[in-house]
Amino acid sequence: MKKFLVAFTAxxxxxxxxxxxxxxxxxxxxxxxxxxxxxxxxIRDAFMLAIKMNGGKLGGLPAEVLIGDDQFKxxxxxxxxxxxxxLDKVDFLTGFVFxxxxxxSVPIAFENKVxxxxxxxxxxxxxxxxxxxxxxxxxxxxxxxxxxxxxHATQKGYKSAYLIAPNYQAGKDSLAGFKxxxxxxxxxxxxTNLGQLDYSAELxxxxxxxxxxxxxFLPGGMGINFIKQFGAAGLARDIQLIxxxxxxxxxxxxxxxxxxxxxSDTAHWALDLDNAANRKFVAAxxxxxxxxxxxxxSQGYDAALLIDAxxxxxxxxxxxxxATRRALRAAKFDSVRxxxxxxxxxxxxxxxxxxxxxxxxxxxxxxxxVGTVFRDHGDAYVQNCAMx
Numbered sequence: 113m114k115k116f117l118v119a120f121t122a123x124x125x126x127x128x129x130x131x132x133x134x135x136x137x138x139x140x141x142x143x144x145x146x147x148x149x150x151x152x153x154x155i156r157d158a159f160m161l162a163i164k165m166n167g168g169k170l171g172g173l174p175a176e177v178l179i180g181d182d183q184f185k186x187x188x189x190x191x192x193x194x195x196x197x198x199l200d201k202v203d204f205l206t207g208f209v210f211x212x213x214x215x216x217s218v219p220i221a222f223e224n225k226v227x228x229x230x231x232x233x234x235x236x237x238x239x240x241x242x243x244x245x246x247x248x249x250x251x252x253x254x255x256x257x258x259x260x261x262x263x264h265a266t267q268k269g270y271k272s273a274y275l276i277a278p279n280y281q282a283g284k285d286s287l288a289g290f291k292x293x294x295x296x297x298x299x300x301x302x303x304t305n306l307g308q309l310d311y312s313a314e315l316x317x318x319x320x321x322x323x324x325x326x327x328x329f330l331p332g333g334m335g336i337n338f339i340k341q342f343g344a345a346g347l348a349r350d351i352q353l354i355x356x357x358x359x360x361x362x363x364x365x366x367x368x369x370x371x372x373x374x375x376s377d378t379a380h381w382a383l384d385l386d387n388a389a390n391r392k393f394v395a396a397x398x399x400x401x402x403x404x405x406x407x408x409x410s411q412g413y414d415a416a417l418l419i420d421a422x423x424x425x426x427x428x429x430x431x432x433x434x435a436t437r438r439a440l441r442a443a444k445f446d447s448v449r450x451x452x453x454x455x456x457x458x459x460x461x462x463x464x465x466x467x468x469x470x471x472x473x474x475x476x477x478x479x480x481x482v483g484t485v486f487r488d489h490g491d492a493y494v495q496n497c498a499m500x
Contacts, residue, residue: 132428133203136173138419139196141189141217142207144181147309147333150363151209152181154405155231155412158393159206161400162416170416171423178202184307186216193217197224203430204229206415209331209408211235211254211282212306222246225433227440231415232408234459236285240493243457246433248440250418251411252380253459253491254282255289257356260378260464260485261327262293265354270324272297274351276314276338277329279303286329286356292492299323304330309337315345325352328359335359336367343371352376357479360469362406365477372469372477380462381410381449382481389446404478410448421445451488457497461490 140159142152156179163175178200182189189208196202197220205221206229208214214233221228227246234249265273273296277283287301299321302314318326326347330338335355342353348371357379358364365372383394383404393413397405405413421443422436430436441454452462464486467479 131431133173133430136170136175136204136419136423136428136430137200137202138170138175138177139180139193139200139202139205140177140207141180141182141192141196141205143184143209143213144179146184147307147336148184148209148331150406151232151332151358151408152207154363154409155207155209155415157401158397158405158409158412159231159416161397162413162420164400165396166416166420170420171426171428173423173428182208182213182217184210184213186213189213189217190220193220197221197226202226204419206231208233210280211285212280215281218247227433227436229415229419229440231411233282235281236288236491236493237281239457239459239491240496241498243497243499245437245458245499247458248418248454249459250415251460252462252464253493254285255292255492256380256464256489257358257378258286258289258327258329259293259489259492260466261354261356262290263485264376264378264466265290265325265327266293266295268325268352270296270352272299272323273325273327274299274318274321274323275301275327277303278306278308278334280306283329289492290327296324308334311338311341315341315347318351319345319347323351325354327354329356331358332363335364339364339368339371339375343368348374357381357407357467361408361479362404363408365469366403369477373471375469377467377469377479378464378485379407379467379479380460380464381407382465382467382479384478384481385448385450385465387446387448387450390448390450393448404476414445414447414449414452417445417447418443455490455494457491457494457499459491459494461488463487464489
């Protein structure tokens with residue numbers, strides 16, 4: 113009997129572990145109120161649209177999405193992450209817009225071996241020495257849009273550039289990225305308060321500096337207010353405004369209007385990218401929500417598609433974090449951005465495009481793709497990541 117029990121126990125240990133889950137549970141925490149709510153709302157709406165278009169499922173499993181508003185506060189984001197991970201036992205966490213909120217929140221997921229799929233924030237610390245097996249960025253590295261903008265400004269021959277960003281991790285990453293590829297003179301590098309809405313003092317300083325170009329990283333309500341005030345100050349006549357894609361995307365265009373015309377920006381996605389997945393997404397989003405999607409929406413949609421592909425490859429078996437991680441890294445899905453793959457640090461390698469705000473055939477203000485700045489572009493920190 114003793115020999116039988118030993119043998120039976122050995123069989124149990126050797127038997128393949130894991131069983132298909134009955135459903136998949138997602139914790140979605142994002143900024144859904146306040147001046148920057150449009151970003152989180154677009155991510156949420158597109159994420160939920162992908163699930164709806166997939167029959168309410170991800171990877172063949174019925175999907176339950178728990179949604180929480182971080183209120184633009186790191187402490188609230190952390191509370192939501194703790195609830196989702198420890199009490200609700202979610203299979204994946206996603207949704208955060210801002211790097212400071214995400215960095216305060218995702219350690220809870222990491223400690224509990226819950227994978228965070230970032231539909232936006234992708235700060236430099238997690239790309240390099242602090243890279244983490246439970247972090248996947250399905251958006252773009254914090255520096256990348258700004259690197260592309262710096263390269264564009266160099267190609268245009270702008271001799272001087274004035275830089276403005278909020279004083280937090282993504283803001284610092286943004287200007288570091290711009291300077292990495294810009295070969296002209298930096299007229300000034302100014303960090304404002306995160307969430308600031310009045311830029312009269314900064315615009316007076318820009319006017320006095322007389323740069324060839326002004327580069328801003330001001331997402332959400334910050335960008336809306338700045339561009340309105342920039343236009344009202346009459347500075348557009350003498351200074352070329354360049355932004356990262358999200359500072360002149362649909363969520364900014366809608367409230368600002370005609371003052372957006374002619375603004376150049378750089379992004380990894382555009383409404384007019386000519387691939388089947390993107391055409392399907394743009395049409396479905398507009399039909400469902402009666403507005404054009406932003407790049408934030410494109411990232412929310414792709415985040416859902418990534419999870420769907422990985423869970424499908426796992427046959428719904430979600431109880432092995434390492435197997436789930438391998439499935440995410442290898443996942444094949446039709447991204448709305450076209451070509452996409454993960455680098456060693458689980459940040460994307462992808463193209464970055466030059467766009468300009470113009471009117472489409474229906475007279476709507478949209479971003480139109482006018483060129484490709486980078487092809488198969490990674491990030492500057494991957495060499496510091498020891499992860500395999």
